[in-house]
Amino acid sequence: MDVIKLNYKCLKNFFIFLLLFLLLLPSIVLASDDTTTNFSIESPAGILIESKTGKVLFEKNSNEKMYPASLTKVLTAIIILENCDLNEIATVSYDAVMSVSSGYVTANLQVGEELTVEQLLNVMLIGSSNDSANVLAEHVSGSIEDFAILMNNKAKEIGCTNSNFLNPSGAHEENHYSTAGDLALITKYAMENDTFREIVKKTSYKLPATNKYPNEDRLFTTTNELIIVNNNNRADNYYYQYAIGVKTGFTTPAMNCLIAASSKDNLELITVILGAVQNNDGLSNKYLETIKMFKYGYSNYAIKKVVNSGDILQSINVAHATKNTKKLDIVAESDVSALVKIENINDQLLSTVTLNDEIKAPIKKGDIVGKVSYSVEGITYETNLLANSDVKKSKSILHIFEIFVVLLILYLLSVYRKKMKKNRRIKVSYFKS
8 A cells, every 4th residue: 555655646746747847848948048038248239130131130229329430431431432443543641641630540651642442442441540541531522521421421322310420430529420220231231342342351451562652561450350260269269250351440439349241051141239348258249249149140040042043933824825835934033042030941931923914925035024022021032033935926816817907998898888889879869850
């Protein structure tokens, strides 16, 4: 009997434990999901977006106005690239050099020195020199003030809503500000330019000798430690193997700022960190939290190929076509890939096919006959639909039309002749009377 009671008591305890476990399971799962509910950063403001669509994957105070420091130079580069040829020669002015306040980075440019736009862009984006930014601004607009007008107009065109720029370098001014969200949009736009992409992924750049500087000792090393290969195992090794740029920034009011981009498995991400400081271990949060956001993005999102160029999405019968060509396969013009959550990677995505109002023969292979779209978490991805073969107009239709026209003409002639005969009879009877 004691054995039976003991077994019963154990069984009872087991079921109580099982019930409690099942009740607590959702909480346990949520608590362990560190990549969703518990994800955060310490820096005052930051954002993570997908580069192609601009979809926000994480943000903290991304619309709060803050000082951007040298992150400003990304917008400056956009305007230069869209208004200048890379081989144009810009001449260094006295104001461009002397207006740089003490403590700001310079490239030791000389008054009267002649450099190409490409050289100045490299020095500005890699070495973060302020004098080169001023030279470029004056080259385009004649003055810093006029260049600032271009900057603000371009920022609004890109979609920025909470930014105001007063100079091309990011030198501190009270009314020179931006937001993490706006800077992400600016960088997304900049990364669509191949020249910009090539420059911001470089780790160093050397200026050649010029008309005013005979030496070749002006070597600039990137200020972005994410792209500097480092094989040591120290905690302050911030190298991130998927990083592909972009720009750092610092002033005392702005603190540490960083725009970064990375690419892994066809998924390109952009991050912005503003106002970062060192953590309790003396390490740089601008790098640690940027890497943290990248890892969050790649752990939770992926690019899914939805359709391939040339895939047959629909077949239709075309009106007024010959018997051999009336069946038309409709194919995708280009690949379509979508950003999806990894947990939904195997879900089937529904398509919306919209065909042109009138599709009838004749049609040439490659003609656009409609479009297909896929909606994923508020983002629409689409491509044109093309005819996959020629569709010839049916000759029988032409013959029927021609016969109809001939019969109509004969009928009208017959009516006309009858009317003419009737008119003649009326005239004859009139004269007889």
